[in-house]
Amino acid sequence: MSNDTQVVIVGAGPVGCVVALILARAGVAVRLLEAEPKLVQDMRGSTFHPPTLDMLDELGITPKLIEQGRVTPTFQYRDLDDGLIAEFDLTLLKDDTAHPYRLQCEQFKLTRVIAEMLAAYPHVELLFDARVVAITQTDSQTVVEYDTPSGPENIACKYLVGCDGSRSTVRKSQNFGFPGFTYDEHFVTVSVSEDISQIVPGMDDVSYISHPTEWCALIHVPQSWRFLFPVQAEISHQDSLAEGYLQQRMKRIAAYGADYSITHRTIYSVNQRVAETYRRGRVLLAGDAAHVNNPLGGMGMNGGIHDGINVAEKLVAVLNEGASDDLLDKYDRQRRPIAIEFVQTQSIRNKEMIEEADPAVRRQRQDDLRAVAGDRQRSIEMLLQTSMINAVRQSRSIE
Numbered sequence: 001m002s003n004d005t006q007v008v009i010v011g012a013g014p015v016g017c018v019v020a021l022i023l024a025r026a027g028v029a030v031r032l033l034e035a036e037p038k039l040v041q042d043m044r045g046s047t048f049h050p051p052t053l054d055m056l057d058e059l060g061i062t063p064k065l066i067e068q069g070r071v072t073p074t075f076q077y078r079d080l081d082d083g084l085i086a087e088f089d090l091t092l093l094k095d096d097t098a099h100p101y102r103l104q105c106e107q108f109k110l111t112r113v114i115a116e117m118l119a120a121y122p123h124v125e126l127l128f129d130a131r132v133v134a135i136t137q138t139d140s141q142t143v144v145e146y147d148t149p150s151g152p153e154n155i156a157c158k159y160l161v162g163c164d165g166s167r168s169t170v171r172k173s174q175n176f177g178f179p180g181f182t183y184d185e186h187f188v189t190v191s192v193s194e195d196i197s198q199i200v201p202g203m204d205d206v207s208y209i210s211h212p213t214e215w216c217a218l219i220h221v222p223q224s225w226r227f228l229f230p231v232q233a234e235i236s237h238q239d240s241l242a243e244g245y246l247q248q249r250m251k252r253i254a255a256y257g258a259d260y261s262i263t264h265r266t267i268y269s270v271n272q273r274v275a276e277t278y279r280r281g282r283v284l285l286a287g288d289a290a291h292v293n294n295p296l297g298g299m300g301m302n303g304g305i306h307d308g309i310n311v312a313e314k315l316v317a318v319l320n321e322g323a324s325d326d327l328l329d330k331y332d333r334q335r336r337p338i339a340i341e342f343v344q345t346q347s348i349r350n351k352e353m354i355e356e357a358d359p360a361v362r363r364q365r366q367d368d369l370r371a372v373a374g375d376r377q378r379s380i381e382m383l384l385q386t387s388m389i390n391a392v393r394q395s396r397s398i399e
């Protein structure tokens with residue numbers, strides 16, 4: 001089996017798992033290498049956008065996510081001082097998608113669903129405790145070296161897809177540049193078991209609350225509500241996650257008479273970066289290994305899944321249907337500009353808007369949002385953009 005492996009995928013996060021499933025369904029022999037001893041219980045991403053749900057539906061995944069997630073057709077823009085500004089309703093997109101809503105479902109549920117599906121394919125190996133450390137490639141093959149608890153191993157394959165996240169060993173090993181920048185402040189996420197819609201009546205399941213320094217994205221996932229807010233770089237990680245500090249930050253967003261019951265807390269550094277290419281010979285990058293962005297708008301994993309589906313379909317065409325491997329350059333052409341022109345631009349703008357400090361600009365933005373929300377056609381145009389439907393259409397139109 002090992003000698004026949006056609007594709008090695010590094011990293012069993014959401015993107016690596018999606019790539020593996022598409023290759024598995026096409027009969028391609030795959031080895032999926034994951035550094036951790038089991039699937040990571042990653043709570044970072046929870047927003048699945050409509051086009052992602054449409055794509056995952058074709059793989060039989062979406063109903064299994066809906067069972068474990070929370071369907072949220074609307075979302076709100078709020079201001080910490082001024083309250084509700086505007087609400088948008090994704091059901092306006094019912095002619096553009098079979099899933100006119102966001103699904104809130106923690107990303108680890110996707111990897112679990114796919115891992116179970118992969119077990120049905122004898123030509124797929126999912127190996128844990130397998131940390132890739134080096135990659136070499138020639139004109140005809142790629143050799144992957146990885147560490148295991150019983151010592152180093154290696155495997156040759158035709159193509160390798162690096163889905164190993166933002167610190168990607170694959171990306172570094174092949175000297176892909178990763179230009180961009182890191183935000184000074186850190187981002188904290190805190191999950192609580194209280195129902196925020198009872199504490200702040202009318203608070204929507206997805207609410208973006210603007211403020212120059214204390215902005216917050218508030219998301220209702222099935223078993224909890226999650227606050228995401230910035231913490232200045234001068235505050236240590238330990239102080240940023242201290243109980244008293246978190247309680248005070250959350251109560252500023254949603255005033256509560258008692259202490260919140262915190263079920264989870266994490267702090268992140270956040271980058272805006274895109275790899276200078278997604279392909280070097282037989283090595284391809286997808287997901288966070290290829291691009292990273294701030295979480296406002298929930299586009300990192302979604303865009304990564306769109307990459308994963310695109311690259312996997314092209315690999316199937318090359319390996320099974322005799323397509324020229326120049327087709328893999330098209331993957332780079334179709335996906336990299338989307339990461340730069342759409343995801344980077346939109347996520348940077350989302351952050352600038354939610355933290356706008358100039359009161360006049362803030363007011364103007366609120367007026368603009370109210371005007372768009374009051375106009376059906378302008379709402380649809382905005383929702384096509386924020387739901388990533390435009391990004392997917394643009395990507396598919398590139399030759």
Ligand SMILES: Cc1cc2nc3c(=O)[nH]c(=O)nc-3n(C[C@H](O)[C@H](O)[C@H](O)COP(=O)(O)OP(=O)(O)OC[C@H]3O[C@@H](n4cnc5c(N)ncnc54)[C@H](O)[C@@H]3O)c2cc1C
Pocket residue numbers: 010011012013014015016033034035036040042044045046047048107130131132133163164165166168169170187189228268286287288289295297298299300301302303304
């Ligand atoms: C607070 C926060 C909230 C977010 N919310 C959203 C959201 O709502 N929607 C959204 O679309 N995105 C969101 N994101 C972004 C999202 O979490 C990432 O874009 C997503 O996890 C990328 O998936 P991936 O599979 O590319 O990489 P990862 O999820 O990072 O997975 C990489 C995998 O590779 C493994 N690995 C790493 N190195 C090696 C190695 N050398 N050998 C073998 N395996 C290795 C890791 O263990 C891991 O399992 C959020 C991010 C943050 C920080």
